[in-house]
Amino acid sequence: MALRTLCYIGRAIESTKIGLHTVQTGARSLSTSIRVLNKPEYSVTFVRPDGEKIKAKGKEGDTLLDVVVNHDLDIDGYGACEGTLTCSTCHVILKPDDFAKLPDKPSEEENDMLDLAYGLTDTSRLGCQIQLSKQLDGLEVQLPATINDARS
Amino acid sequence: MRKQNPDFPLSFFKSVQESSHFTTMWKRSCSFLPSLKHSQFTASHFSCTPVHFEPTKKICIIGSGPAGFYFAQNLFKKVPDISIDMLEKLPVPYGLVRYGVAPDHPEVKNVINTFEKVASNKNFKFHGNVTLGRDVKFSELRQAYHAVVLTYGCNEDRELGIPGENLPNVISARKFVGWYNGLPEDKDLEVDLSSETVVVLGQGNVAVDVSRILLSPIDLLKVTDITEYSLQALSQSKVKTVYLIGRRGPLQAAFTIKELREMTKLPGVQTLLQKEHFAGTENIIPNLPRARKRLSELLVTTASKEQEGSRYFRPTFLHKPVEILGSSESGVVQGVKFEINDIDHEKGIARGTGKYEVNECGLVLRSIGYKGTSVDSDIPFDSNRGVVVHENGVYSAGWIHTGPTGVILSTMSDAYDQSNRLIEDINKKTLNVTNSKPGFSAIENTLNSKSVVTVNFEGWKKIDKIEVERGAAVGKPREKIVDVAEMLRIGGS
Numbered sequence: 001m002a003l004r005t006l007c008y009i010g011r012a013i014e015s016t017k018i019g020l021h022t023v024q025t026g027a028r029s030l031s032t033s034i035r036v037l038n039k040p041e042y043s044v045t046f047v048r049p050d051g052e053k054i055k056a057k058g059k060e061g062d063t064l065l066d067v068v069v070n071h072d073l074d075i076d077g078y079g080a081c082e083g084t085l086t087c088s089t090c091h092v093i094l095k096p097d098d099f100a101k102l103p104d105k106p107s108e109e110e111n112d113m114l115d116l117a118y119g120l121t122d123t124s125r126l127g128c129q130i131q132l133s134k135q136l137d138g139l140e141v142q143l144p145a146t147i148n149d150a151r152s
Numbered sequence: 153m154r155k156q157n158p159d160f161p162l163s164f165f166k167s168v169q170e171s172s173h174f175t176t177m178w179k180r181s182c183s184f185l186p187s188l189k190h191s192q193f194t195a196s197h198f199s200c201t202p203v204h205f206e207p208t209k210k211i212c213i214i215g216s217g218p219a220g221f222y223f224a225q226n227l228f229k230k231v232p233d234i235s236i237d238m239l240e241k242l243p244v245p246y247g248l249v250r251y252g253v254a255p256d257h258p259e260v261k262n263v264i265n266t267f268e269k270v271a272s273n274k275n276f277k278f279h280g281n282v283t284l285g286r287d288v289k290f291s292e293l294r295q296a297y298h299a300v301v302l303t304y305g306c307n308e309d310r311e312l313g314i315p316g317e318n319l320p321n322v323i324s325a326r327k328f329v330g331w332y333n334g335l336p337e338d339k340d341l342e343v344d345l346s347s348e349t350v351v352v353l354g355q356g357n358v359a360v361d362v363s364r365i366l367l368s369p370i371d372l373l374k375v376t377d378i379t380e381y382s383l384q385a386l387s388q389s390k391v392k393t394v395y396l397i398g399r400r401g402p403l404q405a406a407f408t409i410k411e412l413r414e415m416t417k418l419p420g421v422q423t424l425l426q427k428e429h430f431a432g433t434e435n436i437i438p439n440l441p442r443a444r445k446r447l448s449e450l451l452v453t454t455a456s457k458e459q460e461g462s463r464y465f466r467p468t469f470l471h472k473p474v475e476i477l478g479s480s481e482s483g484v485v486q487g488v489k490f491e492i493n494d495i496d497h498e499k500g501i502a503r504g505t506g507k508y509e510v511n512e513c514g515l516v517l518r519s520i521g522y523k524g525t526s527v528d529s530d531i532p533f534d535s536n537r538g539v540v541v542h543e544n545g546v547y548s549a550g551w552i553h554t555g556p557t558g559v560i561l562s563t564m565s566d567a568y569d570q571s572n573r574l575i576e577d578i579n580k581k582t583l584n585v586t587n588s589k590p591g592f593s594a595i596e597n598t599l600n601s602k603s604v605v606t607v608n609f610e611g612w613k614k615i616d617k618i619e620v621e622r623g624a625a626v627g628k629p630r631e632k633i634v635d636v637a638e639m640l641r642i643g644g645s
Binding site: 086089109 | 226259262266409413559565568
C-alpha cells in the first residue's frame with residue numbers, strides 16, 4: 001500500500017514537471033502536453049473465478065496488461081513475458097459482445113499463444129493485446145480458472 | 153545491504169501479529185510499555201528502538217529455476233513470517249531460463265524481472281555453488297529447516313537404447329543446448345559441424361530449438377547472448393540440412409505451433425515436409441481440438457508452399473530409429489537406420505512395417521526427453537517416474553515433481569499449486585513450524601568445514617554486471633562467463 005501511494009505521488013510529481021516544462025517552452029507543446037495529460041481514462045474490471053471483482057482505470061491506448069502492472073493488481077503470474085507474445089499468462093475471457101467490438105482480430109502469433117492457454121474459450125484474448133478505448137469503457141473481463149485462480 | 157520492505161510498516165504489523173517469537177523480543181526491548189498485547193499495537197509504538205528479528209518459519213528451496221522462484225514468490229505473498237534460503241548447484245541463478253531458453257528467444261527471459269523482485273525480499277537468501285548430496289546432505293537440510301522444497305529439475309537424458317548410441321558424434325540435445333548456452337559442464341563439448349546433414353531424433357520443442365540454432369543465419373545469432381565459442385563454431389558450420397525425425401505421425405507432433413511457425417519464417421531456410429505423410433488426414437484435421445487443428449493445418453499448408461533458401465529443415469514422421477551406423481575405421485557416425493512406421497491417424501498408434509531405410513548424416517542429436525534423478529539417497533524418490541514424492545516436510549515443484557514436460561507457464565502453475573499445499577499444511581498444522589530451527593547457520597558450518605565458496609545474490613549481481621559489460625563490447629546483450637572458477641573469483645564470498 002505504502003509503495004502504491006509513493007508511486008502515485010511519484011507520478012503526480014512527474015506530471016507536474018511535464019506541465020512546468022511545457023509552460024516554459026511555449027504554447028504549442030503546452031497544448032500537446034495537456035492532451036497527453038488529459039488522455040481520457042477508461043475503467044476496466046477483472047473478475048476472478050470466484051466472482052471477486054477488481055476494478056481499475058487506465059488511459060486510452062493502455063493494454064489490460066499495462067493496467068495490471070501500473071496498478072500493481074494482485075493477479076498471480078499475470079504477464080510473465082511482459083507483453084512480448086511468448087506466454088499466455090495474461091489470458092482473459094470476454095463477453096461475446098465485447099469480443100466482437102474489438103477493432104482487431106487476434107494475430108496468428110496471438111492465436112499460437114492462446115492455443116497453449118488453460119481454459120481457452122471462443123472469446124479468449126491475451127490482455128497484452130487489448131487496448132482501452134472509449135468503445136470499451138467499462139469493459140469487464142473474466143480471469144480463467146486454472147491459472148490466476150483465487151488461491152488465497 | 154538489506155533492502156527495506158516497501159510495504160513497511162503494514163507487512164511489519166502483519167508479521168508482528170503472526171509472530172509470537174517477535175512479540176517476545178519486542179516485549180523485552182520495549183519493557184517500558186505496560187502489558188503489551190497484540191491488539192494494543194498502534195503506529196505510535198514504532199517510536200521505540202527498531203528490533204531486528206528473524207522470521208520463525210524457515211524454508212529451504214533447492215534449485216533456482218522458475219519452479220523455485222515462483223514457489224518462493226507465492227510463499228512470500230501469503231506467509232508473512234517466513235524466510236527462504238535458496239541453494240543452487242551453480243554459482244549463478246535462474247536454471248533453464250539462463251541455460252535452457254534459446255539465445256534467440258530473449259523475450260522468454262523477461263520472467264527474470266519477477267525473480268529479481270523475489271530475490272530483493274529481505275527474507276530471501278541465495279546461496280550459489282552449493283550442491284545437494286555433495287556439499288550438504290538432504291538429512292542436514294531436513295534438520296535445519298521446517299520444510300525442504302526440491303525444485304532442481306531434470307539433469308539427465310532419456311536414452312534410445314539402440315546400437316550405436318554411444319558413437320562419437322552422437323550427442324544429446326540437452327548437452328548441445330548447454331554448450332551453446334554456456335553451461336559450465338558442457339562448455340568443452342566437442343561439436344563436429346563439418347558434415348552437411350544432421351539428424352535430430354525427437355520432435356519436441358528442444359529438438360526444434362537445436363535445429364533452428366543449426367540453421368539460423370549467423371547474423372541473427374551474433375546479436376544474442378549465445379557463447380562466443382559456439383558462435384565461432386556455427387559460423388564455420390557446413391550444415392545445410394537438419395532432419396527432425398519422429399516415430400509417430402504429423403498429427404502427434406510434439407513441438408508447438410509457435411516453434412514451427414518460427415521455422416517457416418526463418419530467412420534462407422526451407423521447411424520441407426513429405427506430403428505422403430499427410431495421406432488420410434484431410435477428414436480428421438477439421439475435427440481436432442483447436443491447438444492440434446491449427447498446428448496440423450500449418451503443417452499441411454507448409455507442405456505445399458513454395459519456398460526459397462539454401463538450407464533445409466525437414467520434419468520427418470513415421471521413422472523409428474533402430475541403429476546408429478558408424479564407419480568401421482573411425483567409428484564416426486555415417487547414418488541412422490530407421491524402420492518405417494505406419495499409423496492409424498485417428499488413434500495415433502504407430503506400427504512397424506518391416507521396411508527399413510538409412511538416412512546418411514555426420515552428426516546425430518538425441519532429443520527424446522530429459523530424466524529426473526535423485527541427487528541424495530534420502531530424498532523420497534520414485535525412480536521409475538523420475539520424480540520426487542511428497543512426504544511430510546518435503547515438497548517439490550516443476551520438472552522434478554511433474555516430469556520433464558511443459559513450458560514455463562506450466563511450471564509456474566505447478567509451483568503455485570505446490571506452494572499452496574505447503575501453506576495449507578501450515579494452516580492445518582500438519583506441517584510443524586512452531587519448533588525453533590537453526591536455518592542456514594547450521595548449513596553454513598558444514599559448508600565452512602568443507603571450504604565451499606558460496607555466491608550470494610550480490611555476488612551474482614557482480615557476475616551479471618561483468619557479463620553485460622563484456623557483451624556490450626561485442627554488440628551482444630551479454631557474454632556469459634562459462635568457467636566456474638572465474639565466477640567464484642568475481643562473486644564468491
